[in-house]
Amino acid sequence: MNKLISKCPACHGALQITTLRCPDCGMELRNVFDISAFDLLDSDQLDFLTAFLRNRGNMKEVQSDMQISYPTAKKKLDNLLEALNLGGAANDAFPKEPDVSCMNVDYTSNLASEIIKAKLKEHGGHVTVYTARGLPCEIYAEPDGTTFTSDKLPIKPAYDYTVFDVIVDLLYRQGGSAKKGNGRNCKLGEAGCEENTVVGTVALHRGRKTGDSVFDPVFVLAAVLEWAGIAENGRGELILTKEYAEKL
Template sequence: MVNELVAVCPRCNEKLIATRLSCGKCDLELNGDFPLSKFDYLCAEELNFVECFLKAQGNFKTVQIDREMSYPAVKKKFNEILDKLNLSPIKNEERNEVIMITTGVVPIKETDKLVVRKIKEKLNENKGRVSIPLYNGDLCKIGYDPNGKGLISPKIPVPNHLIWEVFEAAVEVVIENGGKAMKGKARSGAKLGSDDLPLDSVEGYIAYKVHGIELGKTAFGPGFVVAAILDWAGICNNERGFLTIKPGFMMELK
Protein backbone atom coordinates (compact mmCIF):
# COMPACT_ATOMS: atom_id res chain seq x y z
CA MET A 1 0.00 0.00 0.00
CA VAL A 2 1.40 3.39 -1.02
CA ASN A 3 0.78 6.14 1.52
CA GLU A 4 0.66 9.86 0.84
CA LEU A 5 3.99 11.51 1.58
CA VAL A 6 4.17 13.19 4.98
CA ALA A 7 6.62 16.08 4.67
CA VAL A 8 6.15 17.81 8.03
CA CYS A 9 6.56 16.29 11.48
CA PRO A 10 3.14 15.93 13.14
CA ARG A 11 4.73 16.48 16.57
CA CYS A 12 6.99 19.54 16.18
CA ASN A 13 6.02 20.76 12.69
CA GLU A 14 9.60 20.58 11.40
CA LYS A 15 10.36 19.44 7.86
CA LEU A 16 11.01 15.71 7.56
CA ILE A 17 13.71 14.00 5.51
CA ALA A 18 13.71 10.48 4.05
CA THR A 19 16.18 8.06 5.64
CA ARG A 20 15.38 4.98 3.58
CA LEU A 21 14.49 4.48 -0.07
CA SER A 22 13.37 1.16 -1.49
CA CYS A 23 12.67 -0.20 -4.96
CA GLY A 24 9.26 -1.78 -5.34
CA LYS A 25 10.52 -4.03 -8.13
CA CYS A 26 13.81 -5.53 -6.94
CA ASP A 27 13.60 -4.75 -3.20
CA LEU A 28 16.83 -2.71 -3.25
CA GLU A 29 17.08 -0.45 -0.22
CA LEU A 30 19.15 2.71 0.22
CA ASN A 31 19.79 4.17 3.66
CA GLY A 32 20.90 7.73 4.35
CA ASP A 33 19.57 11.26 4.67
CA PHE A 34 17.60 12.24 1.58
CA PRO A 35 16.16 15.78 1.68
CA LEU A 36 12.75 16.15 0.12
CA SER A 37 12.08 18.52 -2.76
CA LYS A 38 10.66 21.91 -1.79
CA PHE A 39 7.58 20.92 -3.78
CA ASP A 40 7.02 17.97 -1.45
CA TYR A 41 6.13 20.44 1.29
CA LEU A 42 3.19 21.84 -0.66
CA CYS A 43 -0.27 20.60 0.26
CA ALA A 44 -2.42 18.71 -2.26
CA GLU A 45 -4.40 21.83 -3.18
CA GLU A 46 -1.22 23.80 -3.84
CA LEU A 47 0.25 21.00 -5.94
CA ASN A 48 -2.95 20.84 -7.98
CA PHE A 49 -2.71 24.58 -8.57
CA VAL A 50 0.91 24.28 -9.72
CA GLU A 51 -0.04 21.39 -12.01
CA CYS A 52 -2.85 23.48 -13.52
CA PHE A 53 -0.45 26.41 -13.98
CA LEU A 54 2.06 24.18 -15.79
CA LYS A 55 -0.62 22.66 -18.03
CA ALA A 56 -1.73 26.20 -18.88
CA GLN A 57 1.88 26.99 -19.82
CA GLY A 58 1.88 29.89 -17.40
CA ASN A 59 -1.24 31.52 -18.83
CA PHE A 60 -3.17 33.07 -15.94
CA LYS A 61 -6.33 33.43 -18.02
CA THR A 62 -6.42 29.68 -18.65
CA VAL A 63 -5.89 29.04 -14.94
CA GLN A 64 -8.75 31.43 -14.15
CA ILE A 65 -11.10 29.49 -16.40
CA ASP A 66 -9.99 26.05 -15.22
CA ARG A 67 -10.08 26.92 -11.51
CA GLU A 68 -13.06 29.28 -11.79
CA MET A 69 -11.11 31.98 -9.96
CA SER A 70 -10.79 35.71 -10.52
CA TYR A 71 -7.48 37.14 -11.70
CA PRO A 72 -6.70 38.66 -8.26
CA ALA A 73 -7.43 35.29 -6.61
CA VAL A 74 -5.15 33.43 -9.03
CA LYS A 75 -2.41 36.00 -8.53
CA LYS A 76 -2.76 35.79 -4.73
CA LYS A 77 -2.58 31.99 -4.72
CA PHE A 78 0.40 32.06 -7.07
CA ASN A 79 2.29 34.49 -4.82
CA GLU A 80 1.45 32.44 -1.72
CA ILE A 81 2.98 29.35 -3.31
CA LEU A 82 6.06 31.31 -4.39
CA ASP A 83 6.51 32.47 -0.80
CA LYS A 84 6.12 28.93 0.50
CA LEU A 85 8.75 27.73 -1.98
CA ASN A 86 10.98 30.66 -1.00
CA LEU A 87 11.14 31.79 -4.61
CA SER A 88 11.41 35.37 -5.82
CA PRO A 89 9.41 36.09 -9.00
CA ILE A 90 11.19 37.33 -12.10
CA LYS A 91 9.50 40.67 -12.47
CA ASN A 92 8.13 41.60 -15.87
CA GLU A 93 8.44 45.20 -14.69
CA GLU A 94 12.23 44.86 -14.73
CA ARG A 95 12.12 43.11 -18.11
CA ASN A 96 9.98 45.86 -19.58
CA GLU A 97 12.29 48.53 -18.18
CA VAL A 98 15.23 46.98 -20.05
CA ILE A 99 13.25 46.57 -23.26
CA MET A 100 12.07 50.18 -23.21
CA ILE A 101 15.65 51.40 -22.94
CA THR A 102 16.49 49.63 -26.20
CA THR A 103 13.48 50.83 -28.19
CA GLY A 104 13.31 54.11 -30.06
CA VAL A 105 11.21 55.80 -32.71
CA VAL A 106 8.75 53.62 -34.62
CA PRO A 107 7.62 54.62 -38.12
CA ILE A 108 4.00 55.53 -38.73
CA LYS A 109 2.38 53.35 -41.38
CA GLU A 110 -0.21 54.44 -43.93
CA THR A 111 -2.44 51.64 -42.65
CA ASP A 112 -2.32 52.89 -39.05
CA LYS A 113 -5.65 54.14 -37.77
CA LEU A 114 -5.87 57.65 -36.34
CA VAL A 115 -5.72 56.36 -32.76
CA VAL A 116 -2.46 54.52 -33.39
CA ARG A 117 -0.99 57.37 -35.42
CA LYS A 118 -1.58 59.90 -32.66
CA ILE A 119 -0.03 57.65 -30.01
CA LYS A 120 2.99 56.98 -32.22
CA GLU A 121 3.42 60.67 -33.03
CA LYS A 122 3.38 61.60 -29.37
CA LEU A 123 5.70 58.78 -28.33
CA ASN A 124 8.11 59.42 -31.19
CA GLU A 125 8.43 63.01 -29.97
CA ASN A 126 9.78 61.49 -26.75
CA LYS A 127 12.19 59.07 -28.48
CA GLY A 128 9.94 56.09 -27.83
CA ARG A 129 9.96 56.20 -24.03
CA VAL A 130 8.12 58.49 -21.63
CA SER A 131 6.49 58.73 -18.21
CA ILE A 132 2.84 59.78 -18.24
CA PRO A 133 0.46 60.63 -15.36
CA LEU A 134 -2.19 58.15 -14.28
CA TYR A 135 -5.55 59.36 -12.98
CA ASN A 136 -4.34 59.05 -9.37
CA GLY A 137 -1.31 61.22 -10.09
CA ASP A 138 1.28 58.44 -10.16
CA LEU A 139 3.69 58.32 -13.07
CA CYS A 140 3.60 55.41 -15.50
CA LYS A 141 6.43 54.57 -17.89
CA ILE A 142 5.47 53.45 -21.39
CA GLY A 143 7.42 52.49 -24.47
CA TYR A 144 7.14 50.55 -27.69
CA ASP A 145 6.98 46.77 -27.55
CA PRO A 146 9.82 45.41 -29.73
CA ASN A 147 7.39 43.00 -31.38
CA GLY A 148 5.77 46.00 -33.08
CA LYS A 149 2.28 45.12 -31.89
CA GLY A 150 1.82 47.97 -29.43
CA LEU A 151 3.23 49.30 -26.18
CA ILE A 152 4.63 47.94 -22.94
CA SER A 153 4.66 49.33 -19.42
CA PRO A 154 5.98 48.16 -16.05
CA LYS A 155 2.45 48.77 -14.75
CA ILE A 156 1.07 46.06 -17.07
CA PRO A 157 3.14 42.88 -16.57
CA VAL A 158 0.76 40.67 -18.56
CA PRO A 159 1.75 40.48 -22.26
CA ASN A 160 -0.45 41.73 -25.13
CA HIS A 161 -2.66 43.99 -23.03
CA LEU A 162 -1.37 47.20 -24.60
CA ILE A 163 -1.46 46.09 -28.23
CA TRP A 164 -2.78 48.59 -30.78
CA GLU A 165 -6.14 46.80 -31.04
CA VAL A 166 -6.75 47.58 -27.36
CA PHE A 167 -6.55 51.33 -27.94
CA GLU A 168 -8.66 51.12 -31.07
CA ALA A 169 -11.32 49.15 -29.20
CA ALA A 170 -11.29 51.59 -26.27
CA VAL A 171 -11.94 54.57 -28.53
CA GLU A 172 -14.51 52.62 -30.53
CA VAL A 173 -16.64 51.84 -27.49
CA VAL A 174 -16.41 55.42 -26.22
CA ILE A 175 -17.66 56.75 -29.56
CA GLU A 176 -20.40 54.10 -29.75
CA ASN A 177 -21.58 55.22 -26.31
CA GLY A 178 -22.04 58.78 -27.51
CA GLY A 179 -18.60 59.99 -26.50
CA LYS A 180 -18.54 58.72 -22.90
CA ALA A 181 -18.02 55.19 -21.58
CA MET A 182 -17.58 53.65 -18.16
CA LYS A 183 -14.04 52.37 -17.62
CA GLY A 184 -15.07 49.14 -15.87
CA LYS A 185 -13.76 47.37 -12.79
CA ALA A 186 -11.92 44.34 -14.16
CA ARG A 187 -9.10 44.81 -11.65
CA SER A 188 -11.50 44.23 -8.76
CA GLY A 189 -12.43 40.80 -10.13
CA ALA A 190 -15.74 41.82 -11.73
CA LYS A 191 -17.18 39.34 -14.22
CA LEU A 192 -17.77 40.30 -17.82
CA GLY A 193 -21.38 41.32 -18.36
CA SER A 194 -21.94 42.36 -14.74
CA ASP A 195 -22.87 45.88 -13.64
CA ASP A 196 -19.22 46.54 -12.79
CA LEU A 197 -17.91 45.24 -16.12
CA PRO A 198 -20.61 45.64 -18.79
CA LEU A 199 -19.84 44.95 -22.42
CA ASP A 200 -20.15 48.64 -23.22
CA SER A 201 -17.50 49.60 -20.67
CA VAL A 202 -13.95 50.22 -21.84
CA GLU A 203 -12.42 47.21 -20.09
CA GLY A 204 -15.43 45.03 -20.81
CA TYR A 205 -15.37 45.83 -24.52
CA ILE A 206 -11.61 45.27 -24.73
CA ALA A 207 -11.87 41.94 -22.89
CA TYR A 208 -14.68 40.72 -25.15
CA LYS A 209 -13.61 42.04 -28.54
CA VAL A 210 -9.81 41.93 -28.34
CA HIS A 211 -9.11 39.06 -25.95
CA GLY A 212 -12.18 36.89 -26.50
CA ILE A 213 -13.21 36.67 -22.84
CA GLU A 214 -16.59 34.98 -22.40
CA LEU A 215 -19.51 36.49 -20.53
CA GLY A 216 -19.47 35.59 -16.86
CA LYS A 217 -15.68 35.28 -16.77
CA THR A 218 -13.17 37.62 -15.19
CA ALA A 219 -10.60 39.55 -17.19
CA PHE A 220 -7.33 41.36 -16.68
CA GLY A 221 -7.83 45.10 -16.27
CA PRO A 222 -5.36 47.38 -18.08
CA GLY A 223 -7.90 50.20 -18.35
CA PHE A 224 -6.17 52.55 -15.92
CA VAL A 225 -3.09 52.65 -18.16
CA VAL A 226 -5.02 52.59 -21.44
CA ALA A 227 -7.09 55.58 -20.31
CA ALA A 228 -3.98 57.48 -19.24
CA ILE A 229 -2.29 56.88 -22.61
CA LEU A 230 -5.34 57.99 -24.57
CA ASP A 231 -5.55 61.16 -22.47
CA TRP A 232 -1.83 61.88 -22.87
CA ALA A 233 -2.09 61.36 -26.65
CA GLY A 234 -4.91 63.91 -26.93
CA ILE A 235 -7.59 61.37 -27.83
CA CYS A 236 -9.74 61.05 -24.70
CA ASN A 237 -10.27 62.66 -21.31
CA ASN A 238 -9.34 60.36 -18.44
CA GLU A 239 -12.08 61.12 -15.91
CA ARG A 240 -13.08 59.46 -12.65
CA GLY A 241 -14.76 56.20 -13.63
CA PHE A 242 -15.26 57.26 -17.24
CA LEU A 243 -13.43 57.88 -20.49
CA THR A 244 -14.72 60.66 -22.74
CA ILE A 245 -13.71 61.55 -26.27
CA LYS A 246 -11.91 64.83 -26.91
CA PRO A 247 -13.76 67.09 -29.40
CA GLY A 248 -10.51 67.79 -31.24
CA PHE A 249 -10.01 64.10 -31.94
CA MET A 250 -13.54 63.78 -33.29
CA MET A 251 -12.86 66.69 -35.63
CA GLU A 252 -9.76 64.91 -36.95
CA LEU A 253 -11.66 61.65 -37.28
CA LYS A 254 -14.23 63.29 -39.52
Protein backbone atom coordinates (compact mmCIF):
# COMPACT_ATOMS: atom_id res chain seq x y z
CA MET A 1 0.00 0.00 0.00
CA ASN A 2 1.39 3.40 -0.99
CA LYS A 3 1.91 6.18 1.53
CA LEU A 4 -0.62 9.01 1.48
CA ILE A 5 0.58 12.10 -0.41
CA SER A 6 -0.86 15.55 0.15
CA LYS A 7 0.58 17.58 -2.75
CA CYS A 8 -0.15 17.24 -6.45
CA PRO A 9 3.02 16.00 -8.21
CA ALA A 10 2.19 18.20 -11.23
CA CYS A 11 1.17 21.59 -9.81
CA HIS A 12 1.94 21.03 -6.08
CA GLY A 13 -1.58 21.99 -5.09
CA ALA A 14 -3.26 20.42 -2.04
CA LEU A 15 -4.80 17.03 -2.82
CA GLN A 16 -8.19 15.96 -1.45
CA ILE A 17 -9.46 12.51 -0.52
CA THR A 18 -12.71 12.10 -2.46
CA THR A 19 -13.17 8.34 -2.64
CA LEU A 20 -12.99 5.56 -0.06
CA ARG A 21 -13.16 2.01 -1.44
CA CYS A 22 -13.77 -1.25 0.41
CA PRO A 23 -11.18 -3.82 -0.74
CA ASP A 24 -13.55 -6.70 0.08
CA CYS A 25 -16.79 -5.84 -1.72
CA GLY A 26 -15.69 -2.96 -3.90
CA MET A 27 -18.21 -0.46 -2.51
CA GLU A 28 -17.09 3.15 -2.92
CA LEU A 29 -17.95 6.21 -0.81
CA ARG A 30 -17.55 9.55 -2.53
CA ASN A 31 -17.15 12.78 -0.58
CA VAL A 32 -14.44 15.23 0.47
CA PHE A 33 -12.75 13.67 3.50
CA ASP A 34 -10.57 15.55 5.96
CA ILE A 35 -6.87 14.70 6.22
CA SER A 36 -5.45 14.65 9.74
CA ALA A 37 -2.17 16.42 10.44
CA PHE A 38 -0.89 13.03 11.60
CA ASP A 39 -1.58 11.59 8.13
CA LEU A 40 0.85 14.12 6.66
CA LEU A 41 3.83 13.27 8.87
CA ASP A 42 6.85 11.89 7.03
CA SER A 43 8.65 8.71 8.11
CA ASP A 44 11.22 10.56 10.26
CA GLN A 45 8.51 12.46 12.09
CA LEU A 46 6.52 9.27 12.67
CA ASP A 47 9.62 7.50 14.00
CA PHE A 48 10.28 10.31 16.46
CA LEU A 49 6.63 10.45 17.55
CA THR A 50 6.65 6.69 18.13
CA ALA A 51 9.84 6.92 20.23
CA PHE A 52 8.40 9.87 22.17
CA LEU A 53 5.23 7.92 23.04
CA ARG A 54 7.10 4.67 23.71
CA ASN A 55 9.25 6.48 26.29
CA ARG A 56 6.29 8.41 27.72
CA GLY A 57 7.79 11.77 26.85
CA ASN A 58 11.06 11.18 28.72
CA MET A 59 13.43 12.98 26.37
CA LYS A 60 16.56 11.48 27.91
CA GLU A 61 15.17 8.03 27.11
CA VAL A 62 14.17 9.16 23.61
CA GLN A 63 17.77 10.25 22.98
CA SER A 64 19.05 6.87 24.16
CA ASP A 65 16.40 4.96 22.23
CA MET A 66 17.13 6.72 18.93
CA GLN A 67 20.87 7.12 19.57
CA ILE A 68 20.73 10.87 18.89
CA SER A 69 22.17 13.93 20.62
CA TYR A 70 20.21 16.53 22.56
CA PRO A 71 20.36 19.16 19.76
CA THR A 72 19.15 16.59 17.22
CA ALA A 73 16.33 15.44 19.48
CA LYS A 74 15.24 19.02 20.14
CA LYS A 75 15.30 19.80 16.42
CA LYS A 76 13.17 16.74 15.71
CA LEU A 77 10.69 17.73 18.40
CA ASP A 78 10.45 21.29 17.08
CA ASN A 79 9.93 19.92 13.58
CA LEU A 80 7.20 17.55 14.77
CA LEU A 81 5.39 20.26 16.72
CA GLU A 82 5.50 22.56 13.72
CA ALA A 83 4.12 19.82 11.46
CA LEU A 84 1.23 19.31 13.89
CA ASN A 85 0.64 23.07 14.20
CA LEU A 86 1.72 22.96 17.84
CA GLY A 87 4.88 24.99 17.46
CA GLY A 88 4.25 27.17 20.51
CA ALA A 89 4.53 24.25 22.93
CA ALA A 90 8.17 23.38 22.21
CA ASN A 91 9.78 25.03 25.21
CA ASP A 92 7.30 23.54 27.69
CA ALA A 93 7.42 20.05 26.21
CA PHE A 94 11.21 19.82 26.12
CA PRO A 95 13.01 20.84 29.32
CA LYS A 96 16.37 22.53 29.06
CA GLU A 97 19.44 20.32 28.94
CA PRO A 98 20.94 20.13 32.45
CA ASP A 99 24.35 21.75 32.90
CA VAL A 100 26.59 19.61 35.12
CA SER A 101 29.87 21.35 34.31
CA CYS A 102 30.02 22.93 37.79
CA MET A 103 29.02 19.79 39.68
CA ASN A 104 32.09 18.71 41.64
CA VAL A 105 31.85 15.17 43.00
CA ASP A 106 33.98 13.37 45.58
CA TYR A 107 33.79 9.82 44.25
CA THR A 108 35.58 8.45 47.33
CA SER A 109 33.00 9.82 49.78
CA ASN A 110 30.28 7.80 51.49
CA LEU A 111 28.14 10.89 52.05
CA ALA A 112 24.66 10.49 50.61
CA SER A 113 24.97 13.87 48.91
CA GLU A 114 28.11 12.83 47.02
CA ILE A 115 26.70 9.44 46.01
CA ILE A 116 23.56 11.06 44.64
CA LYS A 117 25.51 13.77 42.82
CA ALA A 118 27.73 11.12 41.24
CA LYS A 119 24.76 9.08 40.01
CA LEU A 120 22.91 12.16 38.78
CA LYS A 121 25.98 13.41 36.93
CA GLU A 122 26.44 9.95 35.41
CA HIS A 123 22.92 10.28 33.98
CA GLY A 124 23.60 13.69 32.46
CA GLY A 125 21.93 15.68 35.23
CA HIS A 126 18.41 14.32 34.77
CA VAL A 127 16.73 11.18 36.10
CA THR A 128 13.21 9.93 36.69
CA VAL A 129 12.61 8.42 40.13
CA TYR A 130 9.42 6.83 41.43
CA THR A 131 7.57 7.34 44.70
CA ALA A 132 6.26 4.51 46.85
CA ARG A 133 2.98 4.79 44.90
CA GLY A 134 4.71 4.67 41.54
CA LEU A 135 4.39 8.39 40.78
CA PRO A 136 7.21 9.51 38.44
CA CYS A 137 9.29 12.48 39.60
CA GLU A 138 11.73 14.27 37.32
CA ILE A 139 14.98 15.30 39.05
CA TYR A 140 17.24 17.93 37.46
CA ALA A 141 20.72 19.08 38.47
CA GLU A 142 20.94 22.87 38.62
CA PRO A 143 23.83 24.73 36.91
CA ASP A 144 25.29 25.91 40.24
CA GLY A 145 26.40 22.34 40.95
CA THR A 146 25.07 22.38 44.52
CA THR A 147 21.29 22.21 44.13
CA PHE A 148 18.62 20.23 42.31
CA THR A 149 15.00 20.73 41.34
CA SER A 150 12.03 18.50 40.59
CA ASP A 151 8.77 18.88 38.74
CA LYS A 152 7.08 17.84 42.00
CA LEU A 153 8.80 20.40 44.26
CA PRO A 154 8.66 24.20 44.49
CA ILE A 155 11.32 25.68 42.22
CA LYS A 156 12.52 28.34 44.66
CA PRO A 157 14.52 27.95 46.72
CA ALA A 158 16.06 24.88 45.10
CA TYR A 159 17.04 21.97 47.34
CA ASP A 160 20.73 21.48 48.11
CA TYR A 161 22.22 17.99 48.03
CA THR A 162 23.20 18.17 51.71
CA VAL A 163 19.53 17.64 52.60
CA PHE A 164 20.22 13.95 51.97
CA ASP A 165 23.08 13.98 54.50
CA VAL A 166 20.72 15.49 57.07
CA ILE A 167 18.16 12.75 56.46
CA VAL A 168 20.77 9.97 56.64
CA ASP A 169 22.14 11.43 59.88
CA LEU A 170 18.63 11.29 61.36
CA LEU A 171 18.19 7.66 60.31
CA TYR A 172 21.60 6.71 61.68
CA ARG A 173 20.97 8.40 65.05
CA GLN A 174 17.67 6.55 65.39
CA GLY A 175 19.08 3.11 64.74
CA GLY A 176 18.71 3.05 60.97
CA SER A 177 15.15 4.23 60.44
CA ALA A 178 12.82 7.15 61.05
CA LYS A 179 9.18 8.00 60.50
CA LYS A 180 8.56 10.09 57.42
CA GLY A 181 6.02 12.26 59.21
CA ASN A 182 3.41 14.49 57.62
CA GLY A 183 3.87 18.12 56.65
CA ARG A 184 0.53 18.63 54.91
CA ASN A 185 -1.53 21.22 56.78
CA CYS A 186 0.82 20.84 59.73
CA LYS A 187 3.21 23.11 61.56
CA LEU A 188 6.68 22.15 62.68
CA GLY A 189 6.50 20.59 66.14
CA GLU A 190 2.93 19.39 65.87
CA ALA A 191 2.00 15.70 66.04
CA GLY A 192 3.31 13.96 62.93
CA CYS A 193 5.65 16.83 62.13
CA GLU A 194 8.06 16.56 65.03
CA GLU A 195 11.75 17.32 64.66
CA ASN A 196 12.60 13.60 64.85
CA THR A 197 10.60 12.84 61.70
CA VAL A 198 12.07 13.15 58.22
CA VAL A 199 9.72 15.98 57.27
CA GLY A 200 10.54 17.83 60.49
CA THR A 201 14.29 17.41 60.03
CA VAL A 202 14.09 18.65 56.44
CA ALA A 203 12.02 21.64 57.54
CA LEU A 204 14.67 22.58 60.11
CA HIS A 205 17.36 22.21 57.46
CA ARG A 206 15.37 24.56 55.26
CA GLY A 207 15.31 27.22 57.96
CA ARG A 208 11.84 26.67 59.39
CA LYS A 209 11.19 27.16 63.10
CA THR A 210 8.82 25.52 65.56
CA GLY A 211 5.30 26.69 64.80
CA ASP A 212 6.03 27.47 61.14
CA SER A 213 3.97 25.90 58.38
CA VAL A 214 6.00 23.45 56.32
CA PHE A 215 5.94 21.90 52.86
CA ASP A 216 6.25 18.11 52.69
CA PRO A 217 8.90 17.10 50.10
CA VAL A 218 9.62 13.70 51.61
CA PHE A 219 7.81 11.70 48.91
CA VAL A 220 10.36 13.01 46.38
CA LEU A 221 13.45 12.91 48.61
CA ALA A 222 12.66 9.36 49.72
CA ALA A 223 12.34 8.29 46.09
CA VAL A 224 15.78 9.74 45.32
CA LEU A 225 17.36 7.98 48.32
CA GLU A 226 15.85 4.67 47.22
CA TRP A 227 16.99 5.20 43.61
CA ALA A 228 20.52 5.78 44.90
CA GLY A 229 20.47 2.60 47.00
CA ILE A 230 20.80 4.53 50.25
CA ALA A 231 17.43 3.95 51.91
CA GLU A 232 14.35 1.79 51.53
CA ASN A 233 11.20 3.80 50.90
CA GLY A 234 9.00 1.94 53.36
CA ARG A 235 5.40 2.50 54.34
CA GLY A 236 5.51 5.53 56.60
CA GLU A 237 9.23 5.26 57.28
CA LEU A 238 12.67 5.44 55.71
CA ILE A 239 15.15 2.66 56.43
CA LEU A 240 18.86 2.67 55.65
CA THR A 241 19.77 -0.16 53.28
CA LYS A 242 22.07 -2.81 54.72
CA GLU A 243 24.64 -2.13 52.00
CA TYR A 244 24.81 1.59 52.75
CA ALA A 245 24.63 1.21 56.53
CA GLU A 246 27.77 -0.96 56.42
CA LYS A 247 29.68 1.99 54.95
CA LEU A 248 28.87 4.30 57.87
